[in-house]
Amino acid sequence: MKSLLVDAFEPPQRDSDRTLTEQIVAMMIHRLRTLGLRPGSRLPSIRAMAQHLGVSRFTVIEAYEQLVTQGWLQARQGAGYFVCSRAVPSDQGVLDPRAGSHRLVPDMPQQLNVAWLLNNTLRDVGSGGLSASCQTVCTHHTPRTESSGFVPGSSALLPHQWLDADLLAAAMRSVGRSSCTSVLGYGQPQGYAPLRASMAAHLQSLGIPADPQRNLLLTSGVTHAVDLVLRVLTSPGDAVLVEDPAWFLVFGRLAAAGVRVLGVPRTPEGPDLQVLENLARLHRPRLFIINSAVHNPTGHSLSARSAYAVLKLAEELDFHVFEDDTYGELHPGGAIRLAALDGLQRVLHAGGFSKTLAAGMRVAYMAAAPELIANLTDLKLLSGLTTPELPERVIQQILSSGQYHRHVQRVRSQVDAARHECLRRFAALGLRIEPEPVAGMFLWMDCQQDSEQLARRAAAEGLLLAPGSLFSPAQAPDSHIRFSVAIAQNPQAWAVVERLLR
Amino acid sequence: MKSLLVDAFEPPQRDSDRTLTEQIVAMMIHRLRTLGLRPGSRLPSIRAMAQHLGVSRFTVIEAYEQLVTQGWLQARQGAGYFVCSRAVPSDQGVLDPRAGSHRLVPDMPQQLNVAWLLNNTLRDVGSGGLSASCQTVCTHHTPRTESSGFVPGSSALLPHQWLDADLLAAAMRSVGRSSCTSVLGYGQPQGYAPLRASMAAHLQSLGIPADPQRNLLLTSGVTHAVDLVLRVLTSPGDAVLVEDPAWFLVFGRLAAAGVRVLGVPRTPEGPDLQVLENLARLHRPRLFIINSAVHNPTGHSLSARSAYAVLKLAEELDFHVFEDDTYGELHPGGAIRLAALDGLQRVLHAGGFSKTLAAGMRVAYMAAAPELIANLTDLKLLSGLTTPELPERVIQQILSSGQYHRHVQRVRSQVDAARHECLRRFAALGLRIEPEPVAGMFLWMDCQQDSEQLARRAAAEGLLLAPGSLFSPAQAPDSHIRFSVAIAQNPQAWAVVERLLR
Incomplete structure (x- = not known):
């Protein structure tokens, strides 16, 4: 039986700049926000939605899956897709402090552990700490991002903006223009x-x-x-x-x-x-x-x-x-x-x-x-x-192509500049590292308090930090936090750090 | 000290259809064939060669490495690249029976074993059994192919020609045109x-x-x-x-x-x-x-x-x-x-x-x-x-993109046609499978003789076959050979099969 709900969704514009999936995702989020659906409401089937929107089933699956990963929908085995309780504002959970967002940050476990941190880190990797990327993490309009809702402050990856997605894209196209026969084997x-x-x-x-x-x-x-x-x-x-x-x-x-x-x-x-x-x-x-x-x-x-x-x-x-x-x-x-x-x-x-x-x-x-x-x-x-x-x-x-060497030099300069800025800011808070590291994207900062407590308080404010105990083979209590040097360039993240460490 | 040998090699033509590396590889093979160098002769250093040819060191490394994988050169740790004894015609080893080739097939171990077969299979994968691909395997003019020198008769991959490298290449370019940001994480x-x-x-x-x-x-x-x-x-x-x-x-x-x-x-x-x-x-x-x-x-x-x-x-x-x-x-x-x-x-x-x-x-x-x-x-x-x-x-x-389903149907039709043809040809040799398989790219053929002996004799004629003993958990002697259904379409390979099984 065709779900009546299907008519609430408008077919995408074929001439738009965005992909069909992007348009459908944006349209559906808008509808989910405005229709006032109960959590648990069943979405139209993939087949019905594809027919209604005039797109392929793959496109609908892709859109539904992005909505699942963004916390709007839930997939139930064999039963279809349902409106998620998270998609509806509620008082439960930890509220995301960032303006304009109804998202709830995922529940934190009682103890921060490697699996939880790794899982959230992986979901956020590369969004590492710049305010522009923070914005993309905070909104629902970024297809293909499976976000944890946290701003990473300890990410082991550099922010996207410091890397060069275009360099990669050009290399992919170049490989795609060469003979791909060897990939068959x-x-x-x-x-x-x-x-x-x-x-x-x-x-x-x-x-x-x-x-x-x-x-x-x-x-x-x-x-x-x-x-x-x-x-x-x-x-x-x-x-x-x-x-x-x-x-x-x-x-x-x-x-x-x-x-x-x-x-x-x-x-x-x-x-x-x-x-x-x-x-x-x-x-x-x-x-x-x-x-x-x-x-x-x-x-x-x-x-x-x-x-x-x-x-x-x-x-x-x-x-x-x-x-x-x-x-x-x-x-x-x-x-x-x-x-x-x-x-x-x-x-x-x-x-x-x-x-x-x-x-x-x-x-x-x-x-x-x-x-x-x-x-x-x-x-x-x-x-x-x-x-x-x-x-x-x-x-x-x-x-x-000879571009790698120059690229690494650029990345290194940016990391070095960010590290110096970060050290300067921590010094203003009375925190110093002796001797200062001369390289790298991390600051191993002694925050002079239990780092797990600190990381929990940061997480409650939407900032993901890696406490020192995680880096100890014995998981021993520790007063260090591993900060990404990108953190000083994210005003919201840095404001949380200042509040916690001042 | 600059090797005098360097002057024997001509710089590539910048306006050619082929890549620089391809040209250099072809030129060097020509020179290695005509210069009459002793096995063990040292090639000019990468730096000297790059300077002489007016190309980057990467290009020279790539060319040298292709010549290594093709058996012309040998790399010695810290010492450079040397002319390989294999590159010089000799009476040792198993002579490649195919016309126009000076290559020697690699030494076979006393016992065919999984590691040896796998290694040779991997080096040949996808070249599986068509005469066109056999030609590329036999010549030195195929950059980027690390060939064992064998024609595969039991390959677990379909011949390149049955697959669709263009479909992959187009998909790569398409991905390269989309946002690559997510690949950064x-x-x-x-x-x-x-x-x-x-x-x-x-x-x-x-x-x-x-x-x-x-x-x-x-x-x-x-x-x-x-x-x-x-x-x-x-x-x-x-x-x-x-x-x-x-x-x-x-x-x-x-x-x-x-x-x-x-x-x-x-x-x-x-x-x-x-x-x-x-x-x-x-x-x-x-x-x-x-x-x-x-x-x-x-x-x-x-x-x-x-x-x-x-x-x-x-x-x-x-x-x-x-x-x-x-x-x-x-x-x-x-x-x-x-x-x-x-x-x-x-x-x-x-x-x-x-x-x-x-x-x-x-x-x-x-x-x-x-x-x-x-x-x-x-x-x-x-x-x-x-x-x-x-x-x-x-x-x-x-x-x-919706192309996969049709592609699989095409592949399956080709496999099915080849299997029927193969069964017909084996039947002409008096060999039948009962009941006949209705699907798949293999024929598990009882050749009514020890399959390891048979595989060794085939290998001596340049044809790589997987003997039944390999497929036995106990490595027990067996009279079956796993044939790729592509084998009947490779006249040289099929001629070997006929000689061995008639």
């Missing part, structure tokens, strides 16, 4: 050969003896590289050293692997060498995971002395070192790499393009000893065959 | 929402109650889905049921997981129900991995009685069923799906676009019970964050 087990050649050249420029055939492997992000390495090098019960603080996702991965996680305090010079040696002698770890250059979250890079000491210990006690170079491109130059010192004997080196180009491309590389790369390639094949060639070709297109 | 943990909506609609059309939010996850190929499922559902020592014969890659993955693999003979109706029940009662498996529709390698689909019996047993003995629908789109319609019968209670259903659109996109989907999908999504995040959005958007572009 599975591609090469180690990844797209021309990109491997480019990565080898890049690594060689850092003094790392990479060779595109012998010791290089492309992966789907550095996270994939970590996963492969843990599966090849460790067994449940093994000890693995990590830095404290460090990237929290790795802790979840290590816990899932059933290994014993040992945290080594990170100083501005590198890992605390005495603690490292004590732990390594006592527990005989298989692996040490470290950011040599531009450590997440502190932004500091390894000193030469520290690098040498880490490698000597790794050699004496026979453990591998996974050098995660995710943020390395944000260093102005001259940062030491363990893989260069050690010549890829026991160091595995991984990096990628999530920070400088686009996280959604999931393109990364790993260099290691040839036998290890052979084993890692076998596991890559068995656990997912190849990495998709298309994103690898798009990245290679950008690299080979 | 990580994308959504379950995968690109509009594609999930399309997949839900597709699965619903098969009677499978899929919902884009609740019970669907996009993965990087079905192999990735298998990997996630094994990691979530099994522990070392658990029993896992597979079909015999079945897709050999899964055996390698299961062995790596340390599970006990139990093979259930596959009949034209489905798994041998008596053996299935005996094994399941005795070993209490966690999981049964099955192709319901268009089984690899036999091409047969599950009967209704068999499907019902499998599900009843799974319920009684409490095991999950992973329904791999990789080849399902090749069925003319009406094939039964376990996930439809069971309503995604204990059946996990996975499929993708490797066979119908492009394996190199690595886009697949999995539907299962919501709690399972939540766990699988968590593991997907921890082990690699998200799947890249770009290939997912390209696929969605093709689906939403």
Whole structure:
């Protein structure tokens, strides 16, 4: 039976600047706001709506799904789409403080945890902190954004505006104009050969003896590289050293692997060498995971002395070192790499393009000893065959066009300027970091109060912050917050920070 | 010091139809053929060559790397590029029988094994069996093809000519013309929402109650889905049921997981129900991995009685069923799906676009019970964050443009015609399959002799065949060969088959 509701929705204008889906989404939001529908009201079926609007069923599905992801509709298995209670203003939940919005921010769990933060972070990634992007997060008129409703203040990605979507789009079109025949096949087990050649050249420029055939492997992000390495090098019960603080996702991965996680305090010079040696002698770890250059979250890079000491210990006690170079491109130059010192004997080196180009491309590389790369390639094949060639070709297109180097310089300048501005503003609030980091997109700020409490209060005001406890392998209470350097450029976000920290 | 050799190479013509890299590769092959260089001769450095040819270092790296992958050059870590012994005609190795080629096919191992076959298969994928593509495989003038030198006779991918590279290229350009902002972020943990909506609609059309939010996850190929499922559902020592014969890659993955693999003979109706029940009662498996529709390698689909019996047993003995629908789109319609019968209670259903659109996109989907999908999504995040959005958007572009359905129909017609032709030709050699498969791209042909011996003799003639023993969980000797239905359309390949089987 045809739902009578269908007539409430107007067919889209075919001559509009916007896509059909965008128009339908906007029209439906308008209608949902003005029709005063009960939560739970059933929307017209996809078929009926498609017929009524004179569009394909795919277009209607796309529009309905965007409304689901934006919190207006709910999909029920086999039953159709229903008006969501969230779409109707209510007094429940945490009210979004931003003007002009009826949205409610999603419920916070009693304890902030990695899964919750990661989920919200992923839903907001790249909207990182500028007021323009904040506006898009706050309104309902941005198709294709699955938003958590939070303004990210700790995002591990740079704001969209600092990156270059046009550069990517042009590279995609260029790849689309070239022969796509090779995409029909599975591609090469180690990844797209021309990109491997480019990565080898890049690594060689850092003094790392990479060779595109012998010791290089492309992966789907550095996270994939970590996963492969843990599966090849460790067994449940093994000890693995990590830095404290460090990237929290790795802790979840290590816990899932059933290994014993040992945290080594990170100083501005590198890992605390005495603690490292004590732990390594006592527990005989298989692996040490470290950011040599531009450590997440502190932004500091390894000193030469520290690098040498880490490698000597790794050699004496026979453990591998996974050098995660995710943020390395944000260093102005001259940062030491363990893989260069050690010549890829026991160091595995991984990096990628999530920070400088686009996280959604999931393109990364790993260099290691040839036998290890052979084993890692076998596991890559068995656990997912190849990495998709298309994103690898798009990245290679950008690299080979010669635009990447200048692009990274631009990104770095913007990050550096934002970091200085951010440090200046925190100093005005009486908060300083000593020594100041010389690179990177994070400030690891001691806020002199419990960071989880602080993050909860920030979340209640619509600002998502990553508390220090998340970065601790023991999830220990901590007074640090990892701020994105973009936060000072978002007036609303910064106002929340000032209120909380003054 | 500048190598004197550099002057032997001519700078490319800037006005040519071919890319710079293509020209340089062709020029260098010509020179390598005519200069009479000793194996081991060092090529000019990348810097010197780039300067001499007036091109970027990236272009030279790309050219050198293509020559490496084509077997002309060898890269030595830190030392540069050297003329390969393979590039110089010799009497060693297996001579390529095809006219006009100086190539040697790579050394075969003493025993054909999965790794070797997979490696060679991946290097040849999609070149599957037509003489036109055979020509490209045989010559040195195909940039971007990392060829093993073999003509594939058992390829699990359709020949390039049967697929539609232009359709993909157009979709890429279209995505490149749309806003690429969302690619800057990580994308959504379950995968690109509009594609999930399309997949839900597709699965619903098969009677499978899929919902884009609740019970669907996009993965990087079905192999990735298998990997996630094994990691979530099994522990070392658990029993896992597979079909015999079945897709050999899964055996390698299961062995790596340390599970006990139990093979259930596959009949034209489905798994041998008596053996299935005996094994399941005795070993209490966690999981049964099955192709319901268009089984690899036999091409047969599950009967209704068999499907019902499998599900009843799974319920009684409490095991999950992973329904791999990789080849399902090749069925003319009406094939039964376990996930439809069971309503995604204990059946996990996975499929993708490797066979119908492009394996190199690595886009697949999995539907299962919501709690399972939540766990699988968590593991997907921890082990690699998200799947890249770009290939997912390209696929969605093709689906939403309405071209996919017609494309699949064309592909299926071509496959069906080739299968009939192939069956006719085998019948002329006295070889028949009873009952004949009504769908699919493989013929599981009993060649009435040891298939490994046969595959070795074929390989010596430059034809790559997958022997039956590979498809046996016990690697048991077998007289079947999995032929690609494209083989009858490749005169050279078919001539080898006739010689071997007559």
